Amino acid sequence: xxxxxxxxxxxxxxxxxxxxxxxxxxxxxxxxxxxxxxxxxxxxxxxxxxxxxxxxxxxxxxxxxxxxxxxxxxxxxxxxxxxxxxxxxxxxxxxxxxxxxxxxxxxxxxxxxxxxxxxxxxxxxxxxxxxxxxxxxxxxxxxxxxxxxxxx
Amino acid sequence: xxxxxxxxxxxxxxxxxxxxxxxxxxxxxxxxxxxxxxxxxxxxxxxxxxxxxxxxxxxxxxxxxxxxxxxxxxxxxxxxxxxxxxxxxxxxxxxxxxxxxxxxxxxxxxxxxxxxxxxxxxxxxxxxxxxxxxxxxxxxxxxxxxxxxxxx
DNA sequence: CGGTATCCTAAAAGATACTG
DNA sequence: CAGTATCTTTTAGGATACCG
Numbered sequence: 001x002x003x004x005x006x007x008x009x010x011x012x013x014x015x016x017x018x019x020x021x022x023x024x025x026x027x028x029x030x031x032x033x034x035x036x037x038x039x040x041x042x043x044x045x046x047x048x049x050x051x052x053x054x055x056x057x058x059x060x061x062x063x064x065x066x067x068x069x070x071x072x073x074x075x076x077x078x079x080x081x082x083x084x085x086x087x088x089x090x091x092x093x094x095x096x097x098x099x100x101x102x103x104x105x106x107x108x109x110x111x112x113x114x115x116x117x118x119x120x121x122x123x124x125x126x127x128x129x130x131x132x133x134x135x136x137x138x139x140x141x142x143x144x145x146x147x148x149x150x151x152x
Numbered sequence: 153x154x155x156x157x158x159x160x161x162x163x164x165x166x167x168x169x170x171x172x173x174x175x176x177x178x179x180x181x182x183x184x185x186x187x188x189x190x191x192x193x194x195x196x197x198x199x200x201x202x203x204x205x206x207x208x209x210x211x212x213x214x215x216x217x218x219x220x221x222x223x224x225x226x227x228x229x230x231x232x233x234x235x236x237x238x239x240x241x242x243x244x245x246x247x248x249x250x251x252x253x254x255x256x257x258x259x260x261x262x263x264x265x266x267x268x269x270x271x272x273x274x275x276x277x278x279x280x281x282x283x284x285x286x287x288x289x290x291x292x293x294x295x296x297x298x299x300x301x302x303x304x
Numbered sequence: 305c306g307g308t309a310t311c312c313t314a315a316a317a318g319a320t321a322c323t324g
Numbered sequence: 325c326a327g328t329a330t331c332t333t334t335t336a337g338g339a340t341a342c343c344g
Binding site: 045046048049052053060061094095096097116118121122125128129130132133136137139140142143144146147148 | 174193194195197198199246247248249268270273274277280281284285288291292294295296298299300
């Protein structure tokens with residue numbers, strides 16, 4: 001499988017995007033790339049085990065803390081999120097303007113969470129990613145088996 | 153800021169998407185949600201510090217291992233990725249069909265990495281996410297300041 | 305130069321118990 | 325029920341050294 005710069009498959013990448021990418025690539029190779037804030041920010045935002053998942057579920061309506069915790073536990077991975085961590089993540093998401101938190105006047109007070117407008121917007125992106133994986137799950141599975149079968 | 157089910161801002165969410173989300177939400181609340189494979193798979197795939205970033209850079213061409221490491225170090229966060237981890241992540245991405253690895257016949261052999269077709273496709277999604285964050289960085293920043301300023 | 309083996313640390317997350 | 329305070333565990337990732 002010979003590889004050279006000219007042989008890259010750019011299927012599905014639109015030209016404007018490709019141009020932007022190429023420019024950045026050139027900068028990178030030249031060593032002149034400044035720490036690109038959006039890139040770093042993106043991964044600081046979503047680089048943990050739960051944040052995107054929380055955003056995803058909150059995108060489905062208004063949730064009480066406990067209810068949200070139960071659902072995340074079922075969705076997430078094998079594990080459940082701990083009460084502490086859920087509170088932590090919600091705080092962080094609220095701080096960044098993604099999540100809205102409302103406390104009722106009841107005794108004991110009821111606390112509800114939903115997406116703030118900024119969160120709604122990001123939610124669409126997250127959902128797209130889920131869609132992509134759903135659509136390509138079979139291909140990924142196949143690649144995995146092929147890789148495991150023979151030693152390259 | 154009162155919140156009830158009817159008041160959610162669904163700006164920018166298309167109706168079909170919204171319907172799908174609502175159905176899933178209903179399942180969730182009913183407790184009947186099976187562990188939704190695509191969702192979990194997505195986060196297993198991209199839920200770490202480097203994979204998406206690696207995908208992003210690989211989308212810009214063909215890279216040697218060392219060169220890739222340098223660039224990632226500049227882009228990533230403050231830190232550089234260790235040689236071990238880069239190899240680990242590249243292996244995993246190769247296994248899933250995202251990355252192609254080529255070894256030349258030279259002595260010593262040169263190893264090059266690029267995106268496989270499946271990776272090209274995912275790359276577009278990753279890039280979109282970067283774009284989203286770039287476009288909303290100011291809003292996030294503002295929310296953060298507002299949150300920090302007064303104690304809610 | 306790319307890869308691997310070892311060891312080690314730091315950060316994230318879990319468990320538990322307690323408060324209003 | 326939501327939140328917080330401790331304490332402990334896990335583990336992903338870093339440092340280092342060595343091999344082909």
